[in-house]
Amino acid sequence: MTNTMSRQPLLSVRNLSKDFPVSRGLLRRTSDAVHALNGVDFDILPGETLGLVGESGSGKTTVARTLLRLVEPDAGSALFRSRSLAAAGAPSEIDLFVVGARALKQVRRDIQIVFQDPYSSLNPRHSIAANVGEPLRANRVGNAAERLARVAQLLQDVGLRPDLMRRYPHELSGGQRQRVAIARALALEPDLIVADEPVSALDVSIQAQVMNLLLDLQQKRGLTYLFIAHDLSVVRYMSRRIAVMYLGRIVEMGDANDVFQTPRHPYTEALIESVPEPKPRLRKQRTPLQGDVASPMRIPHGCPFHPRCRYAQDICRTQQPLLREIAPGHVTSCHFAEQMPHAAGARYDAPTSTSLGQSQ
Numbered sequence: 001m002t003n004t005m006s007r008q009p010l011l012s013v014r015n016l017s018k019d020f021p022v023s024r025g026l027l028r029r030t031s032d033a034v035h036a037l038n039g040v041d042f043d044i045l046p047g048e049t050l051g052l053v054g055e056s057g058s059g060k061t062t063v064a065r066t067l068l069r070l071v072e073p074d075a076g077s078a079l080f081r082s083r084s085l086a087a088a089g090a091p092s093e094i095d096l097f098v099v100g101a102r103a104l105k106q107v108r109r110d111i112q113i114v115f116q117d118p119y120s121s122l123n124p125r126h127s128i129a130a131n132v133g134e135p136l137r138a139n140r141v142g143n144a145a146e147r148l149a150r151v152a153q154l155l156q157d158v159g160l161r162p163d164l165m166r167r168y169p170h171e172l173s174g175g176q177r178q179r180v181a182i183a184r185a186l187a188l189e190p191d192l193i194v195a196d197e198p199v200s201a202l203d204v205s206i207q208a209q210v211m212n213l214l215l216d217l218q219q220k221r222g223l224t225y226l227f228i229a230h231d232l233s234v235v236r237y238m239s240r241r242i243a244v245m246y247l248g249r250i251v252e253m254g255d256a257n258d259v260f261q262t263p264r265h266p267y268t269e270a271l272i273e274s275v276p277e278p279k280p281r282l283r284k285q286r287t288p289l290q291g292d293v294a295s296p297m298r299i300p301h302g303c304p305f306h307p308r309c310r311y312a313q314d315i316c317r318t319q320q321p322l323l324r325e326i327a328p329g330h331v332t333s334c335h336f337a338e339q340m341p342h343a344a345g346a347r348y349d350a351p352t353s354t355s356l357g358q359s360q
């Protein structure tokens with residue numbers, strides 16, 4: 001992959017925070033809040049894939065939805081370099097969280113999303129042609145004949161026959177529906193695609209096909225991905241850099257190889273240890289995570305991970321560690337990152353398309 005480290009970020013997110021109020025009682029008064037995001041910072045460089053990984057409830061999907069303003073953030077900024085605004089003569093770098101509705105509609109040509117469940121994200125009453133062509137119609141791109149021709153080409157680009165345009169979502173398989181969702185995301189030729197668990201609802205063999213499709217499209221079109229998943233094998237296969245989330249915070253981020261081979265946060269280490277070994281006869285010692293994820297309404301003091309951490313000491317219970325750089329491009333929020341051993345057994349081998357279920 002082309003080295004993108006010298007380029008300016010396509011997207012820079014700083015101090016992203018979001019609370020969801022909790023109402024109780026007959027009068028539905030706000031009595032508490034779910035702290036979904038707590039000061040999330042990251043950059044995405046042009047042409048790369050940033051993998052966002054963590055357990056359910058860590059805040060991954062909330063990050064995706066706030067970036068597209070499907071959910072309004074409480075604080076923070078998201079500076080995005082918009083090609084569409086630059087072409088229209090407007091300032092190219094804008095804050096996604098403060099931009100007005102008119103400019104936001106223009107920017108959404110450059111940022112698209114692929115949801116987890118392709119069936120619920122497609123309109124069941126519309127044909128495939130109407131579903132894929134909706135972004136073109138909404139943005140008044142071409143006439144009806146031109147849009148239909150564009151839809152046919154998009155279906156071919158994602159490995160589907162153009163004659164499927166006349167069918168409806170319920171007539172397609174899960175893998176075909178997700179390819180349709182990808183085709184719709186590509187309709188306006190975006191620069192950034194937010195892929196929110198795009199393969200978790202698919203069979204393993206189909207997962208590999210869809211992931212290889214996304215990688216091929218990235219190479220051909222110069223796409224940038226924010227790839228969200230809870231499956232470490234999937235994230236490792238897709239991503240150049242990885243960010244690990246826990247209770248609404250990024251606890252470790254760096255080059256994919258560095259993070260998987262030398263994790264510097266106990267949570268990352270525990271996630272890697274939980275990956276099943278594909279060779280049944282090769283057993284490895286596991287130290288399973290103790291306890292459950294804390295409630296996002298009652299985040300522990302100090303380090304949020306300390307109740308489950310095998311290395312926790314007194315300072316972990318009283319002082320929250322800052323996200324800091326411990327190696328070039330590798331950041332973590334652990335008081336004892338320098339003393340962390342390598343991942344149990346030292347090395348995590350990257351999965352291949354074969355191990356992910358693709359037939360050769």
